[in-house]
Amino acid sequence: MAAPGTARAIARAELTEQIKNEALRQLGDAGAGELSLRAISRELGMVSSALYRYFASRDDLLTALIVDAYADLAHALESADRTAGAGGAAGVRADTPAAGGGARPAAADPARRWATAASTLRSWALVQPHRFSLIYGTPVPGYRAPQETTVPAERVMLAFFRPLEAAEDRPLEAAEVTDPGLDAQLRAAGSLLGPRVPPARLAAGVTALAQVIGLVTLEIGGHFHGGFEPADALYAHAVEALTASLGLTDRP
Amino acid sequence: MAAPGTARAIARAELTEQIKNEALRQLGDAGAGELSLRAISRELGMVSSALYRYFASRDDLLTALIVDAYADLAHALESADRTAGAGGAAGVRADTPAAGGGARPAAADPARRWATAASTLRSWALVQPHRFSLIYGTPVPGYRAPQETTVPAERVMLAFFRPLEAAEDRPLEAAEVTDPGLDAQLRAAGSLLGPRVPPARLAAGVTALAQVIGLVTLEIGGHFHGGFEPADALYAHAVEALTASLGLTDRP
DNA sequence: TCTGAATTGTGAGCACCGCTCTTGTCATCC
DNA sequence: GGATGACAAGAGCGGTGCTCACAATTCAGA
Numbered sequence: 006m007a008a009p010g011t012a013r014a015i016a017r018a019e020l021t022e023q024i025k026n027e028a029l030r031q032l033g034d035a036g037a038g039e040l041s042l043r044a045i046s047r048e049l050g051m052v053s054s055a056l057y058r059y060f061a062s063r064d065d066l067l068t069a070l071i072v073d074a075y076a077d078l079a080h081a082l083e084s085a086d087r088t089a090g091a092g093g094a095a096g097v098r099a100d101t102p103a104a105g106g107g108a109r110p111a112a113a114d115p116a117r118r119w120a121t122a123a124s125t126l127r128s129w130a131l132v133q134p135h136r137f138s139l140i141y142g143t144p145v146p147g148y149r150a151p152q153e154t155t156v157p158a159e160r161v162m163l164a165f166f167r168p169l170e171a172a173e174d175r176p177l178e179a180a181e182v183t184d185p186g187l188d189a190q191l192r193a194a195g196s197l198l199g200p201r202v203p204p205a206r207l208a209a210g211v212t213a214l215a216q217v218i219g220l221v222t223l224e225i226g227g228h229f230h231g232g233f234e235p236a237d238a239l240y241a242h243a244v245e246a247l248t249a250s251l252g253l254t255d256r257p
Numbered sequence: 258m259a260a261p262g263t264a265r266a267i268a269r270a271e272l273t274e275q276i277k278n279e280a281l282r283q284l285g286d287a288g289a290g291e292l293s294l295r296a297i298s299r300e301l302g303m304v305s306s307a308l309y310r311y312f313a314s315r316d317d318l319l320t321a322l323i324v325d326a327y328a329d330l331a332h333a334l335e336s337a338d339r340t341a342g343a344g345g346a347a348g349v350r351a352d353t354p355a356a357g358g359g360a361r362p363a364a365a366d367p368a369r370r371w372a373t374a375a376s377t378l379r380s381w382a383l384v385q386p387h388r389f390s391l392i393y394g395t396p397v398p399g400y401r402a403p404q405e406t407t408v409p410a411e412r413v414m415l416a417f418f419r420p421l422e423a424a425e426d427r428p429l430e431a432a433e434v435t436d437p438g439l440d441a442q443l444r445a446a447g448s449l450l451g452p453r454v455p456p457a458r459l460a461a462g463v464t465a466l467a468q469v470i471g472l473v474t475l476e477i478g479g480h481f482h483g484g485f486e487p488a489d490a491l492y493a494h495a496v497e498a499l500t501a502s503l504g505l506t507d508r509p
Numbered sequence: 510t511c512t513g514a515a516t517t518g519t520g521a522g523c524a525c526c527g528c529t530c531t532t533g534t535c536a537t538c539c
Numbered sequence: 540g541g542a543t544g545a546c547a548a549g550a551g552c553g554g555t556g557c558t559c560a561c562a563a564t565t566c567a568g569a
Contacts, residue, residue, distance in 0.1 A: 013516070013565060036397045038290035043555065054557080055518050063556065135398065143394030144478045145288045146387065158480070180498055187490035194484045211485070212468055212495040219471025220464065226396045228410070232446045233463070238439035243464040246432055250502065265536060265545070295526065306529080307547050315527065510569100517564070526555065535546075 021059050023049060025073065028066055032135045037067065037142075067139075068151060074136040075157030081129050082122050082164035089113055089121040115175075116253035118168035123217050123244045127224075134225045141218055159197065165214050166198040168253065169206055177252035179209040206252060213247045273311050275301060277325065280318055284387045289319065289394075319391075320403060326388040327409030333381050334374055334416035341365055341373040367427075368505035370420035375469050375496045379476075386477045393470055411449065417466050418450040420505065421458055429504035431461040458504060465499045 027045045042063055046053040060066040130137035140158075150158075182188045182204045191204040198207065220243060223229055224236045233239045248254055279297045294315055298305040312318040382389035392410075402410075434440045434456045443456040450459065472495060475481055476488045485491045500506055 011566070017517090034398065037395065038397075041555065042557090052519055053555095054520080054559090057557070058517060134396075138395040141474060141478060141480075143289065143390040144386075145290075146286060150479060150482070180494070180501070182494065184490040184494065187494055190485050190491070208491065208494055209498070211491065212472065212498065215471035215475055215495070216464055216468035217471070219467035219469070219474065222393060222471065222474055223467055226393060227402060228393075230402070233442050238436040239442070239460065239463065242432070242434065242436065242439055242460055243467070246461070246464065246502075249432070250498075263537070269545090293526065294528090304548050305527085306549075309528075310546060512569085513567095515564105515566075517562100519560100519562075521559090521561105523558080524556095527553095529550105529552080531550085532548080533546105534548095535544100537542105537544080539540100539542085 017059070020049075024056065024059055024066070025070060028070060029136070032070070032139070033133065036135065037139065040067065042066070064148075068154070070136075071139050071150075072153050072157060074139050075154060075161060077136070078126070078129055078140070079157050079160035079164065082125050082161060085121050085125040086118055086164060086167070089118050113171075114253075114255070115168040115172040116248040116251075116255070118171070119165065119213075119248050119251065119253055120244050122164050122168065123247070124240075126217060127221050127240055130221045130225060137221065137225060141222060162198060162214070165217075166202065166207075166210055169202045169210050169251065170199045172206075172251075172253050173201060175252045175255075177203070177206050177209070179205050179250060179252065181205050182208055209251050213251055216243065216247060269311070272301075276308065276311055276318070277322060280322060281388070284322070284391070285385065288387065289391065292319065294318070320405070322388075323391050323402075324405050324409060326391050327406060327413060329388070330378070330381055330392070331409050331412035331416065334377050334413060337373050337377040338370055338416060338419070341370050365423075366505075366507070367420040367424040368500040368503075368507070370423070371417065371465075371500050371503065371505055372496050374416050374420065375499070376492075378469060379473050379492055382473045382477060389473065389477060393474060414450060414466070417469075418454065418459075418462055421454045421462050421503065422451045424458075424503075424505050425453060427504045427507075429455070429458050429461070431457050431502060431504065433457050434460055461503050465503055468495065468499060 024045060027048050028040060031040055031044060040063065042056050042060075043053045046056045060069065182191060187208070188204050191207045194211075195202055195204065195207050198210070202210070220236070220240055224234075224240075229236050229239075276297060279300050280292060283292055283296060292315065294308050294312075295305045298308045312321065434443060439460070440456050443459045446463075447454055447456065447459050450462070454462070472488070472492055476486075476492075481488050481491075
């Protein structure tokens with residue numbers, strides 16, 4: 006790798022981006038199974054073997070697209086949360102997402118923040134379903150997600166758990182966690198997702214996120230076809246129920 | 258097509274089944290993208306072109322596998338429900354799933370039936386994740402599910418909504434459906450899924466099913482890796498919460 | 510500034526893929 | 540017992556991912 010700034014490095018970064026863009030374009034047309042390196046190179050006016058200077062294999066390219074998709078989704082969720090936070094209850098700006106303690110009543114409504122995350126996820130997925138499928142779709146049997154994907158994947162998770170931290174004091178009607186194994190798993194996961202969130206709310210957060218992903222999966226997969234299409238109302242109804250079950254709403 | 262019963266027809270049915278079995282085997286090894294007609298024919302000791310006498314194309318074979326997967330899952334759910342129904346509260350047999358009216362207190366516990374469906378779905382999916390992915394995984398962009406798939410798909414849905422019918426009289430704490438559009442969608446869907454189930458419980462049923470599918474999707478996709486694996490306890494916790502939110506438990 | 514090394518592009522080639530078409534063989538039905 | 544249709548076989552087309560030897564280019568250190 007040449008030092009960044011040289012003409013060669015710039016050209017490399019540029020071409021790498023072009024390759025990924027063209028790959029993304031083809032992915033939207035035909036699905037991950039049809040992604041063709043030869044077609045990409047053809048479109049970019051280069052010989053197919055040259056592409057291997059940038060990505061060692063087709064799987065490598067796909068992995069890069071997965072990492073990008075995670076990062077892009079995480080970015081969308083984070084910036085949406087920042088906007089929702091700014092428009093919150095008392096108009097307090099929340100430019101630093103990981104702000105320190107206190108000032109609870111001044112922070113944006115946690116229910117609103119969570120609902121924003123949920124609707125941002127759906128919007129993002131509906132605009133580019135192939136990228137959503139890349140992340141949450143059919144896994145390749147032998148495929149183990151490389152380390153590079155876990156970090157942006159956590160960013161996505163966090164966007165749904167940060168609002169839970171802001172609701173410490175609200176009562177939660179969710180069932181207590183009785184299974185000691187699950188309790189241990191939740192406490193371990195909680196150290197990453199939200200140390201101050203009790204296990205019961207953490208569990209509710211995981212299942213709520215699963216429901217959101219399930220709904221989007223079903224919608225994108227066409228399983229609502231002829232029944233709940235468009236699914237806007239169903240989704241809104243579900244999100245409302247979820248924020249309530251998470252104990253984020255102000256209603257007691 | 259020869260008349261059924263002739264040696265030729267029998268041989269044809271036999272070979273068709275062998276092809277699908279071998280395809281399923283390869284699918285488990287490598288994923289839908291790697292399914293190779295040539296490899297199947299090679300394994301079956303025939304020339305590749307001969308395979309086209311049985312399936313017009315690769316997509317045709319995949320569609321057949323999807324239909325089979327739906328049917329198999331539906332069958333698993335239905336027979337599990339029959340077993341759960343037999344072992345229910347008062348030991349009343351429920352050989353005819355679509356039994357007529359009354360005898361409500363004698364029927365099996367609706368919560369138990371729904372939980373059975375949920376755990377059957379997960380077990381089925383974990384044993385053969387490639388078939389689950391075939392149904393609920395990444396959709397092919399241009400692909401429109403053919404008519405043949407809709408009927409078995411409905412059977413799967415029904416397995417999760419029949420228990421709701423058995424809970425008519427139980428109170429439901431789920432939020433009322435306020436959106437008129439959603440209400441219309443629910444009433445239309447209800448004519449198929451359960452005419453006597455009120456819209457609010459129907460909506461809860463759809464989102465509950467989405468959560469179950471989302472959880473299994475995440476588990477199969479390895480998204481719980483390092484956090485909630487094994488996910489048995491998390492799943493059990495979620496199912497318990499869902500049966501409660503569906504108003505199926507006896508507790509008020 | 511010049512030169513050796515690293516990087517990138519080229520084109521041929523291998524093994525595989527889905528799918529089509531022609532040819533010859535066989536079971537089935539009138 | 541033929542005519543007919545289903546069937547297997549094989550060659551072949553255009554496509555794929557990927558490798559390799561080679562030429563061109565760019566960079567970095569003496």
